[in-house]
Amino acid sequence: MxxxxxxxxxxxxxxxxxxxxxxxxxxxxxxxxxxxxxxxxxxxxxxxxxxxxxxxxxxxxxxxxxxxxxxxxxxxxxxxxxxxxxxxxxxxFPDSRLTIPSLTDFDLRCLPFVCKHAHTVGYSFVRTPQDIRRLRDAMQTQGGPKPSVVYKIETPDSVANLPALILEGMKTPPFGVMIARGDLAVEIGFERLGEIQEEILWICEAAHVPVVWATQVLENLQKSGMPTRSEITDAGQAALAECVMINKGAHTIPVLRSLKEIMERTSGRRTKKKFTLGPLHIARDFFQRD
Missing domain, CATH: 2.40.33.10 (PK beta-barrel domain-like)
Incomplete structure (x- = not known):
């Protein structure tokens, strides 16, 4: 800079x-x-x-x-x-059609170390099934066991293509999906985040795909030692996912204790995502394409 x-x-x-x-x-x-x-x-x-x-x-x-x-x-x-x-x-760049690949040259240089040492790898800015195939082909060139992949959903393309991404991922299980809410909110608009994260949870539940709920979970508690009211409610929603990601900070132990208590209290009132399911716009738009 x-x-x-x-x-x-x-x-x-x-x-x-x-x-x-x-x-x-x-x-x-x-x-x-x-x-x-x-x-x-x-x-x-x-x-x-x-x-x-x-x-x-x-x-x-x-x-x-x-x-x-x-x-x-x-x-x-x-x-x-x-x-x-x-x-x-x-x-x-939410309005721009970027031509750079999801799997970058830097990623490819890191791949030998990743395949040797990691059990799970996060795939950032995955957009299409072709992105998944490129990573899978690149991993096949590495010897030994391959790490599982978590596809990070953080762009409009990844939301629109989610059914196809899941179907492609099923060819090489196990895999998971991350609702990467930081970039996703910026890319699709903050007003749509609540709707889209619910639909991602529904579709992944139907497909038996584990979901990681990420970004700013109990962040104020992590940074200052005091949570906001809204992030307590958000942490309750996080119980709908299989995994919750927290950020680094000075109050990690209180965050883990609070998150455990919140989830124990909220999970007893529902079973996963068994709500009345309305039309899924992601799925509808996916199948209505030419």
């Missing part, structure tokens, strides 16, 4: 500022704020007016200029109180 006023990998930003996304560090002034996406090819996929979100949507803007090898993003919203743009945070 480059930028005037940068301090230990972070820089202050405010509404109206301009941030550059670039694959190189050349042709910038010392005052410019420049971010470098991890993967090559992202910049060329961006168009004027498309939204860009940084740090799980904490900072949002739109592409305001496109030049050779770089684009400018005008900041329209800064939700964090201090307004720090930090190094290493994720960037989402």
């Amino acid at each position: 480059l930028g005037k006023g940068q301090k230990r990998g972070k820089v202050k930003v405010k509404v109206g500022d301009r941030v550059w996304l670039s694959e190189s560090t050349s042709s910038f002034d010392s005052e410019d704020i420049v971010l470098h996406p991890n993967e090559m090819g992202i910049i060329a996929s961006l168009e004027l007016g498309q939204r860009v979100f940084i740090d799980d949507g904490e900072i949002g803007g739109r592409v305001s200029a496109t030049l050779q090898g770089k684009v400018a993003v005008s900041i329209e919203r800064v939700s964090s109180k201090k307004g720090w743009l930090k190094e290493g945070k994720g960037i989402n």
